[in-house]
Amino acid sequence: MSSPAHSAVAPDTVAPVRDRVDACPGALQTHSAADGELARVRVPGGVLTADQLRVLAAAARDLGDGHLELTSRGNLQLRGLQAGTQALLGARLADAGLLPSDTHERARNSLASTRSGRDGEGHVDASRWVTLFDAGLRADPALAELPGRFLATFDDGRGDVSGLGGDVGLLALAPDRVALLVGGVDSGLRAGLDDAVLLALAAARAFLAERAAQGSTAWRVTELTDGPARVAARLDGPREPKVDVPAAPLVGPVGAATQVDGRTALIGVVPLGRLTADQAELMADRTAQVQLTPWRSVVVPDLAEDTVDDTAVDLFRTGMVFDEASPWLRVTTCAGRPGCARSLADVRADAVAAVATRTLPAGGARQHWVGCERRCGRPTGDVVDVVATPAGYRIEEG
Template sequence: MLAAMPPTPQPPVNRDETPGPEPVGDAASVSVGDAAPVSVRDAARLSVGDASPAPVGDAAPVGDAAPVPVRDAAPGPVRERGDACPGALRLHSADDGWLARLRLPAGTLTYRQAEALAVAAERLGDGHLDITSRGNVQLRGLGAACGGELEALLDAAGLLPSPEHERVRNIVASPLCGLDELASGDARLWARELDALLCASPAATALSGRFLFALDDGRGDVAALGADVTLLAQPGGGATVHTGTNRSGDRSGDRSGVRVSASDAPRAALLAAETFLTVAAASGTGAWRVRELPDAGRELDAAVAARLTEAGIGGRAYEPPTAPPAPASPPAPWPYAAPPAPGRIHSPDGTVALSVHAPLGRLSVEQWRLMLTEDRPENGPENGPGELRVTPWRGMIIPGLAPAAADALLDRLRTAGLITTPDSPWHGVGACTGRPGCAKALADVRSDAADAAGAAGALAPLPGDALPVYWSGCARRCGHPGGAWVDVVATEAGDYTVSVHGVPQATTVAATATGPRLAAAVATARSQAQTQTQTRTRSTTVTK
């Protein structure tokens, strides 16, 4: 059992869950809902909303029918309306107030910027910060008249370098890049350069707020998130440019790509995105994501290769290395690294980075500020560099700490209820808002997830490579993670289906009607999903 179980985060009241943490790699994504966001610069003007084309998860059945794998679903219908994804300047109206979503390229925040977000949450919002599955931050419970003050606060902190581009700065990067010895390329440098190029590109303003860039330092962590454009660092230098990665839905997908130099990689990523806009316009689909293009965007690959060659930065099509004899060997699979586990990370320079996770992705201002109260650079040269890294797994990396200071801070964060060890039953657990915050939800999933996590504390610890689990209040699965996960979905009958998405050998486990048995079913699915020999995903109904 845990010495101190994190308090259950209270979900905000919101009749439309979809502005919550956005899914990574869900091409159809979820619509922003019935209430269109409003620009803080013109609160009276409603943006062009999304008429809510059926999300991929809408067709997912309950009960004994097999769920529709999110990544294998067909592309959505032609989009006839604009993207209403909320931003920092384009707020969404919810029952608990207004919602703002701030894009953080590579998840990077200086201490000053992190404090500005804390001030915004405390002064203008509900006193909490939500971490999304793209390493962004959401503020909820904002007042109707706070838009101008919020914009000024964020701008003063350097968080709005280009208001016209604020919703398209969706860039995830390997969060441990530079903190260990696994990187083959400087993905965080790429992120800074790509962000500058994006903000200088008039064409990039046409990208959807859901279009995603992933910059992987070669270890294969964010490359597994199914981004629209991926840069993958290669051993020996350089990178490959990929569009619509993870099309096959597993880790052995197509690794075709175009080889570019490391210095050209950010520009290549921007050109790939601009080429997507051209191809999407020609297709007449109004696609927001690569996999919404006809044939899942495979024709885009050739167009990107031609564009890079025309720009003088594209090399030959990259052929993955093969084991001898080369002609008979299949292409090597994508590299894969698990997300950073909670705990200490020892850096080559002798400092320590801390990895901590937010229970169900939600932190109070007090918890957030604990990460800023130690090792500010102004307190002395021996202290940390004053940087936080928000991860797309709803976690935080605090780099550059002295070992003793890291131990003390980790104890403080553990006491405050953050997830600080891999064996925590809260590790890898996510949930949508659910009841009572979302009228579409069929259950209070956060409460049920908390009960299951508490029950799991009495079970055997999960292996380190256990899949994440995501609790959804309905078949929409708003905010689900990218890659593979254990899918726990509430049904109209008051039951949950437990199944696995994104793993060819999936597992399902039946359970009886007690809470601990439900927790056991979820735990078994998490630990055994990658060792099963089944080839077809099945589901089972589990009663709470």
């Protein structure tokens, strides 16, 4: 590993000017990377059935490099796909219900509170919002124009995903009172439980209308001039004094958690966010549904008491992390070499070596290792950037 050099440079926080429409990869519109085609499969709310997980695992093994990459938006990526396999991948995904719309597939980015409706925390079950929002989005042809970076967050009130930089979001303030977030801040607009999703969909349309009015190709609400306020001003509804949006936790939950029904959810971090096909199939054998989280972890819920220990041991043996003191809760990387031609280093191998030798820079603080200045996959919130340069890694404390 190259030795880190220290710097006090802060990353640029000015909203970028977009001079082109976004080219975010999808399941059909793949990205050509140095290690083959890359497909991104949108997973609204991070929820996958066991059958869908099996289909993805088989696709990763048959068509890709044998891994499913977890993204910071709870989506999945397949890498190393051979050119020409897109149609086959698309057919497999469609058969599994993972590609319900060709036109809207890249716009289906949504995060929901982890274990919502299962653990008794929060005011509502946010998973219902995910289903309704995704159906409403796909039913509106105009919303196919949403950029592939557009993100919706659905927070049941526990405050885990509202601070993750959504373009639109719902935050439950009480069982019957919901705040609309726009560009990551409270718009002041309020809705009841049943009409909250309609308000979120209206906010997505208002983003497109404001973007057109500004003659912009912005990918995110915050890239528009006065974006959050101007988008909110286009919406009707009751308003209240604005509340502070809870900051996102720097690390997600990990370990075993008891559900309200007495069963157990296991939450395991996947180092480097690289879930193997074998790991995915093991999970699919133990539960009917999993939830991917924005912290590169997977929730394996609904485990009966007599299956929890065996499942935890089996997943631990595959490399999943259940210890909240593990450095893998705080270390993320971009793809780096050999997958990305821009990369100046094999950042994954270097990060693995630094964890193994206990030589993580910045005192082991939450850190994101990248192969170049683009800093792909950088998590939201306070994070130290470990940036590859021709002279080794530069450490930037954000």
